[in-house]
Amino acid sequence: MSLAHVLLTSLLEQPATGFELARRFDKAIGQFWQATHQQIYRELARMEAAGWIAAAPRVGSGRSRKRSYGVLPAGREELLRWAGEEAPLQALRDELMVRLRAEAIAGPLGLEREIARHMALHRDKLRAYRAIEAEDFAPGRVLSRKARVMHLILKAGIRYEESWIAWSAEALAELAALAEGGEGGVQPPRRSSR
Amino acid sequence: MSLAHVLLTSLLEQPATGFELARRFDKAIGQFWQATHQQIYRELARMEAAGWIAAAPRVGSGRSRKRSYGVLPAGREELLRWAGEEAPLQALRDELMVRLRAEAIAGPLGLEREIARHMALHRDKLRAYRAIEAEDFAPGRVLSRKARVMHLILKAGIRYEESWIAWSAEALAELAALAEGGEGGVQPPRRSSR
DNA sequence: CGTTACATGTAACCGGTTACATGATTTG
DNA sequence: CAAATCATGTAACCGGTTACATGTAACG
Numbered sequence A, B: 001m002s003l004a005h006v007l008l009t010s011l012l013e014q015p016a017t018g019f020e021l022a023r024r025f026d027k028a029i030g031q032f033w034q035a036t037h038q039q040i041y042r043e044l045a046r047m048e049a050a051g052w053i054a055a056a057p058r059v060g061s062g063r064s065r066k067r068s069y070g071v072l073p074a075g076r077e078e079l080l081r082w083a084g085e086e087a088p089l090q091a092l093r094d095e096l097m098v099r100l101r102a103e104a105i106a107g108p109l110g111l112e113r114e115i116a117r118h119m120a121l122h123r124d125k126l127r128a129y130r131a132i133e134a135e136d137f138a139p140g141r142v143l144s145r146k147a148r149v150m151h152l153i154l155k156a157g158i159r160y161e162e163s164w165i166a167w168s169a170e171a172l173a174e175l176a177a178l179a180e181g182g183e184g185g186v187q188p189p190r191r192s193s194r
Numbered sequence C: 001c002g003t004t005a006c007a008t009g010t011a012a013c014c015g016g017t018t019a020c021a022t023g024a025t026t027t028g
Numbered sequence D: 001c002a003a004a005t006c007a008t009g010t011a012a013c014c015g016g017t018t019a020c021a022t023g024t025a026a027c028g
Helices: A003-013 A018-027 A037-049 A073-083 A095-105 A112-136 A145-180 B003-013 B018-027 B037-049 B073-083 B095-105 B112-136 B145-180
Strands: A053-055 A069-071 B053-055 B069-071
Touching: A003 A018, A003 A037, A003 A053, A003 A069, A003 A073, A003 B095, A018 A037, A037 A053, A069 A073, A073 B095, A095 A112, A095 B003, A095 B073, A095 B145, A112 A145, A145 B095, A145 B145, B003 B018, B003 B037, B003 B053, B003 B069, B003 B073, B018 B037, B037 B053, B069 B073, B095 B112, B112 B145
Parallel strands: none
Antiparallel strands: A053 A069, B053 B069
């Protein structure tokens, strides 16, 4: 159950309302964890019940007055406890690979377009990450410990995108070769070798 | 909903019981999709109700007699229809990155051990993938179209593991540098380089 | 004064996870 | 015959998703 710990970390950095937390996901850890506002409100309610966080008195009136949360000592302890736990490798799930397997078994499906489209999306992400890197972690700048660790997280995202881009190029080349050379789903005859 | 389509693909390759499908996940697409046997039985029942697959008459007696499923024409059509759909980039979720962010914000937590442990696990996976590659897709061998596409899937897994291994090495080096150099959570003073 | 952004929630659903139960078949 | 493996299922739960409802605050 990581969502609670993402929220604890975020609130520890800066107290916030549920709404602000939802937006913060986009920038901060959004590469590696996502949550909708409904999930966040539900989780905040649980965390408050558990005594990990507390809300400042509501501001405004009516149904939608703000609730700004801060982390209580018990919440901080919980975060540290959790951070020390071991976790298994995150299981990967990728629909595109499922489609590619279908392509392998149920004959040519013309997956090239979809792979090219994904490649472009990965390129966009990479470009966005590189822009953040140039802005926040420019080389030569003296960075705080916090910034340097945050940079590591960003670098993981960069490597991830790069590796998918490289794979996409390889896959497109291979599928193109398959389309022009001997295709057909079974062993190509290949006269001259053996 | 990819599980149904993973199962359709697998059954198209070779009719099987739920139990066999569960085992097949380990070898075939297990890198990129996983399912427990409970999920598989539930999904098979739905697919049968939808008229996508049909079971051969039960073999044996009592509660646990085998049901071997095969794909009906409607199932094959469904798979082709689905394979042509566009899908968004798979969202990433990685607890280790959540921990690393906690490390950035809530001070040094000694995450090095956990990162090293993950690195070793990624190395193990990479070794296993390379072994499969050497066995099934040895260079120089003439491969069928199907084998060449399957090889692409494996290569995606290989690149993925490699990129995490490279990242882990970088992260460990950076955390080590942080531990010996100026740490402390705030900007280090650094006299001479104004 | 109307639109956009801010802000919080309820309800229903769905897929994935965990625990538990049961029996058949194979093998030492 | 006992143990391990094969094989199928029920039930409860939990986190993530989607749809819907409601109201406030800021701005042109």
